[in-house]
Structures are given as C-alpha cells and as structure tokens.
Amino acid sequence: MDVDLTVTAGNYRFDGVSFAVDTNIWLLGDEEEVLVVDAGFDASAILAAVDGRDVVGIVCTHAHNDHADAALAVADATGAPVLLHPGDEKLWARVNPGRRPDAELADGQVLSVAGSPVVVLHTPGHTAGSVCLHLPDDGLLFSGDTLLAGGAGLTGDAWSSRSALHDSVRRKLLVLPGETVVHPGHGYDTELGAEQDSWA
Structure with a gap:
C-alpha cells in the first residue's frame, strides 16, 4: 500500500473561532487508484497529488472545513463519491450548503482500495460523525482528528x-x-503503542 501525504493550509473556522492550520491530506492506494482521506482548503494541491489516478472515493473523517471544504471540487474533477458519516450532516451543511455527500459511512463498513480492505471505525467525540480508517493488512490507521500524536482534536464546542x-x-x-x-489529520505520525500512556 502506497501512502502519499499532501499538506494544505488555511483557516479553520467554526462558530466564530478562526485560526490558521495545516491539514494532512492522505492518499492511499497504488499507481492506478487511490482513496483520498480528507479534502480541506486546496483542491488543486490534492488533484496534483492524485496525478491522474482513479479516485475510488473521498472520505471525510469529519465535516469541519479544514477537512471537507475542498471535497466537492475534488469530486467534481474526478467523478469520485464523497463519503461522510451521517452524524456530521449538520456540520457538512454549514461548510458545503446545498449539496449533500454522495454516500454515508457506517461503523464496521469495509471499503477497498488497491486490493486492501479499509475498515471504517465510527469514533465520535471531536464531532458526532468522526471516523477513522483502519487498514488491518497494512498496519495503518488514518485517524483524522480523533487521535493526534500526543493528544487529540479539540472538543470545546x-x-x-x-x-x-x-x-x-x-x-x-x-x-x-x-x-x-x-x-x-494534523501533525506527525505516531504508533498506537506510543499513545497508550496518554489515555491510561
């Protein structure tokens, strides 16, 4: 499984709060097809990373603008569906009014890219519809803002x-x-074992 990282930059905006942030956009797959994990701020940068490969889906780990405001532009350019857990539909409507995601994600759902299973884990907390993606065959977890190196995403609203x-x-x-x-979704990679003590 190939994993490509593109970092986009912009302003996180929610309920009167705004601050600059860099967002990790992950592409997983092979030389022929990819799954895009999150699509915030800069559709052109994401499309450049796709580099002509078939996009099998655009998964938004949650619907905050820094993870979802470029999703429709990437979808329109690639023909790929946007996938979101229904728990975040109200947040999505704030970021992308007038157009719903193409399909819903569910806990335990199995997606596929480049022949590898991608298991959807519903992990509410940062938002009601937050999800992580687990690739058991590859030992990988794409955690959005549910788990960051040394901590987790904000929960102050x-x-x-x-x-x-x-x-x-x-x-x-x-x-x-x-x-x-x-x-x-932000910052550096880690391993689950290295995060155990923080959550004891």
Missing part, C-alpha cells in the same frame, strides 16, 4: 464531547495492535 472522544479512543483504537502506524 457544543458539537463535540471530550468524554465520548476518550471512550472512542479507548474502545476502538487502543485495542488495535500497538505497532499500528497512525497517520493523523
């Missing part, structure tokens, strides 16, 4: 829950093999 996030991490993520490589 009415749409989030710190207790739900902690529960998601403990029940859904820390039960995976400790050597699983975590590719987060």
Whole structure:
C-alpha cells in the first residue's frame, strides 16, 4: 500500500473561532487508484497529488472545513463519491450548503482500495460523525482528528464531547495492535503503542 501525504493550509473556522492550520491530506492506494482521506482548503494541491489516478472515493473523517471544504471540487474533477458519516450532516451543511455527500459511512463498513480492505471505525467525540480508517493488512490507521500524536482534536464546542472522544479512543483504537502506524489529520505520525500512556 502506497501512502502519499499532501499538506494544505488555511483557516479553520467554526462558530466564530478562526485560526490558521495545516491539514494532512492522505492518499492511499497504488499507481492506478487511490482513496483520498480528507479534502480541506486546496483542491488543486490534492488533484496534483492524485496525478491522474482513479479516485475510488473521498472520505471525510469529519465535516469541519479544514477537512471537507475542498471535497466537492475534488469530486467534481474526478467523478469520485464523497463519503461522510451521517452524524456530521449538520456540520457538512454549514461548510458545503446545498449539496449533500454522495454516500454515508457506517461503523464496521469495509471499503477497498488497491486490493486492501479499509475498515471504517465510527469514533465520535471531536464531532458526532468522526471516523477513522483502519487498514488491518497494512498496519495503518488514518485517524483524522480523533487521535493526534500526543493528544487529540479539540472538543470545546457544543458539537463535540471530550468524554465520548476518550471512550472512542479507548474502545476502538487502543485495542488495535500497538505497532499500528497512525497517520493523523494534523501533525506527525505516531504508533498506537506510543499513545497508550496518554489515555491510561
């Protein structure tokens, strides 16, 4: 499994809060097809990373603008469906009004790219519809803002829950093999084993 990283930059905006942020956009697949994980800020940079390959889907790990505001432009350019958990539909409508995602994600759903299964894990907390993607055959986890190196995404608004996030991490993520490589929505990669103590 090839994993490509493109970092896009812009301003996170939500309920009157705004600050500059870099977002990790992940492309996983091979030389023929890719799955795009998150699509924030810069569709042209994402499309350049796709480099003509077939896009089998655009998964938004959640619907904050820094992860979803370029999703429709990438979809229109590639013909790929946008996939989002229904728990984030109201957030999505704030970022992309007038057009819904193409399909819903569900806990335990199995996607596929380049012959590898991609398991959807619903991990509410940062947002109600946050998801992570686990590739068991490759020992990889794409964690959005549910789990970052040394911490997790923000939970300071009415749409989030710190207790739900902690529960998601403990029940859904820390039960995976400790050597699983975590590719987060912001910042640096980590391994699940290295994050255990932070969530004890």
